[in-house]
Amino acid sequence: MPATNPTPTSHHLAARLARELEGEVLFDRFSRGRYATDASHYQIEPVGVVVPKTDADVRMALAAAREEGVPLLPRGGGTSQSGQTVGRALVMDFSKYLKRLISVDPGARTCVVEPGIVLEDLNRQLSATGLWFPVDVSTASRATIGGMAGNNSCGTRSIRYGIMRDNVMSIAAILADGSELNFGEVGRNLAPLGAIGAPPANPASFAATPAGGVSADPGALGLVRDMLALGRREAAHIAQAFPQVSRRVGGYLIDALLPAAGPVNLATLLCGSEGTLAVSRRIELKLSPLPKNKALGICHFGSFRKAMQAPQHIVKLKPVAVEVVDRTLIELARAIGMFRPVIESYVRGEPDALLLVEFAEDEQAENLRRLARLDELLADLGHPNSVVKVADAAGQKAVWDVRASGLNIMMSMKSEGKPVSFIEDCAVPLEHLADYTERLTAIFEKHGTRGTWYAHASVGCLHVRPVLNLKLEKDAATMRAIAEAAFAMVREYKGSHSGEHGDGLVRSEFHASMYGTHTVRLFEEVKDRFDPKGLMNPGKIVRSPRMDDRALFRFRPSYRVGPLTMQFDWSAYPGAGGGFQGAVEMCNNNGECRKLASEVMCPSFRVTGNERDVTRGRANTLRLAISGQLGPDAFASREMLETMKLCVSCKGCRRECPTGVDMAKMKIEVLAAANKQRRLPLRDRLIAYLPRYAPYAARLAALINAANAVLGAARLSERLTGFSSKRPLPRWHPRPFRLAGEARASATEGGARAAVAGAPEVALFADTFNTYFEPENLDAAVEVLRRLGYGVRLLSAETGKGGGGRAALPGARHPLCCGRTFLSAGLVEEARAEARRLLAAARPLLDRGMAIVGLEPSCLLTLRDEFVSLLPGAASERLASQALLLEEFLAREVETGRLAGPIGSREGKLLLHGHCHQKAFGVMGAVQQTLALVRGLSVETVASSCCGMAGAFGYAAETYDVSLAMGELSLLPALRRAPAHALIAADGFSCRHQIRDGTGRKALHVARVLRDAMRAGAGRASSC
Ligand SMILES: Cc1cc2nc3c(=O)[nH]c(=O)nc-3n(C[C@H](O)[C@H](O)[C@H](O)COP(=O)(O)OP(=O)(O)OC[C@H]3O[C@@H](n4cnc5c(N)ncnc54)[C@H](O)[C@@H]3O)c2cc1C
């Protein structure tokens, strides 16, 4: 990316926009950098970014850009794979504000939306009507309808529902010159256009828009006449210019102008126009009834070629989807913990390829009949008994989740070479699919690379990405050579070189060779008629640069990362900083972290909607900083700290980012670098060193608690320390935790039950928070373990010399600590020292095979995560494998057969909130399993992201509001709805406080729920 300074023009434009726009105006270098990439391999720094809040903003920004002669680039989720959303232009981000569902007409099965609405969000809002928008792209969780229309996107079930062009009814758009037009269906005689301004289709919906419909513009009317005239004039050429496959999204859809094709829908011309013709303001969509029933057949093939010969026959059974998954993908999925059970349940043996065939007729009996016919068909084709039938919805979803993660599974490669998209959505007629895939594989082999095949066999559009390292000139040349060979083959088979992901910078230059120069001249005529000054997203579809122009690459020839000194071990990745570079470069901009619902990632984005506050934005900022593209010292700069400020270190991305970008760990690196240049703020020091001074502070508990309660103290404290006055600080407990009694309780103590046969001894890691603020949780855990017959020993500095001997460890006077508070302040050396102490203390216990059991997820899981990175080696690996949360330990005991339920009883409902780190480490299953040991308890896990508290984050004055907003996304409203008698359980210290502050309800650690249930006396674990 040419690191550009603002020009007088951009300066002027920025000032004008800042004056006149209600929305945001982002012209600083960091923001521009964050909008310089999409999910392609290109990078172009925009002139600036606007995030419009209203239609008036859109009009104003467009006018300002035009008057300053700056091109405009509309953008949704920025998930384009072909470079459509990068350009030297004013980027207009529709995704933050302009995302309303304006109206739904269930009778007519239509709706009108603003362009920034995300597909999944739209379908969630529509669900009550029994309708959905069926263009089900894999990026449904973050792709916007504006972007989907812009790319003419296609879903998995396009064989039934068609693609965007078939489902967009009309678009209210603004042209480059500022005139406005409703692009919809018009008759040959232009009659409906006589009333331009009142839209032709569903006028009620548009009239309902706050903007009050569209303007009648004679200029725009002339444009429509010219387009219809072009269709008439070139009818003969257009009729034979394009391949006859359903998956053709390349170029402008001028075939929609053909007179023979019935009434012309001008919205079709905007579909796939990639923001090069107009800005969409309102989009009217055709909806479909939600399928009532579905059945899935998983067809197994011993050879990939045979699998590719089958779809042409299978489609005759009228399935809604036929998707291929090849052997590499199956094996990659089998190696991923969360997918392995699915593969093992539904895949027989080791097939070379699978075809997933879905039927979705209203009657399930009909779906099952078709499944039976599929079985017969495959037997006729020489594959008897090859279909695994899945009729239940949960099973189908599990299988489809693996398929939808196809690209993500592939992209998790940590090497320098990555699967690159450029020929990934060619489409060929089904009868040529086997030959095409075989010949393309041979081309890959000739160039010393390989590709993995998956996706839409139903329409001959298979995704395949050769593995290349685009930092190397030779691999850029290979990319071009493969593209030319592949496209030549596609032409030979009368297929389409651009079948789903659009043209952008990758495929536009090939339109001439695929469709002929006359067709390209027609594309240029369309473009020039809409946008004579070339101000709308230039360089896409027409007059594009070469796809292998390395000056436009994200990793262009001058891309360098200088020497970096990092705090953690990043050696799993290649590149500078011991691999930190490779870890940062793992982000491929696919945008999964922009999803708005389900799981955890990324709570800060869900609250702010800012590109700065999402994992992708942070990863891009880091990449640009370490490669010197944001100026000197950017890595530890104020702007970088701002970029990281709202990251709550929830580790959601560590688990949910398809390529494993671990931003929580990267944030610590940034803080550590910044600490070298700044004095750590008082609040951060107070939190970081809490484990060190806690033993002393606890002695003054009454005094400190009383002082905090004094009227006005909170406001004073906010001024002095930065702790928010709106939130009460945690209360120190007058009697911190101490382990009382013998390691193993006697059979009579506290009603202890007989020891479970062979029950081992465990070492309890008493974290600072539970020890000094809520010791009753540790007491409860000890009681639970002892009642079950386990011996409990405290992991302390004194255990370091073996089996309870006297201490010989440095710092033995203060309790052991996981170092989490130091890490969250970037004080890595302090954390490393704590890790060393804890490891030394744990060694003799680990040697005896003892589990180290803890209660606070963020503390205990630090032993499993950061410790390994702080002190790489066998000792920390061993600790990581033996450090367990209480529930994990108990679940493991159940699995080994040493423990069986019920262990207690408690009638009623329990709402369970998982700490983010429990979710990130896949621990929630163990928590649920443990709670299931309580007879009578009905456990419901709250579908929540981060509670928003995140350690100190919720206490800081400047992040208090965001913290609360995170809680309000799902957790707090769900708990407010819960019946008053329901128990609430949350293992996280911070989570419990957020729940109390946000709802006034008390949440318990699971240890206390178990202890109370055991005390209730009904439970007796069975010895096994
Ligand atoms: C992992 C992965 C899987 C994918 N799977 C699919 C798939 O299954 N099917 C598929 O078709 N695609 C797929 N894509 C490509 C991409 O996700 C889709 O094309 C998606 O619809 C783009 O939506 P977006 O909101 O990100 O649009 P963006 O990328 O932001 O924009 C797309 C185009 O639309 C234009 N645009 C955006 N808003 C407007 C507006 N208001 N007015 C005018 N023009 C506008 C932009 O200028 C751009 O040219 C995938 C991409 C990834 C990374």
Ligand code: SF4
């Ligand atoms: S951070 Fe991960 S999820 Fe987000 S865009 Fe990058 S790769 Fe995708």
Ligand code: SF4
């Ligand atoms: S750690 Fe959490 S808040 Fe931070 S980037 Fe990852 S998902 Fe977002």
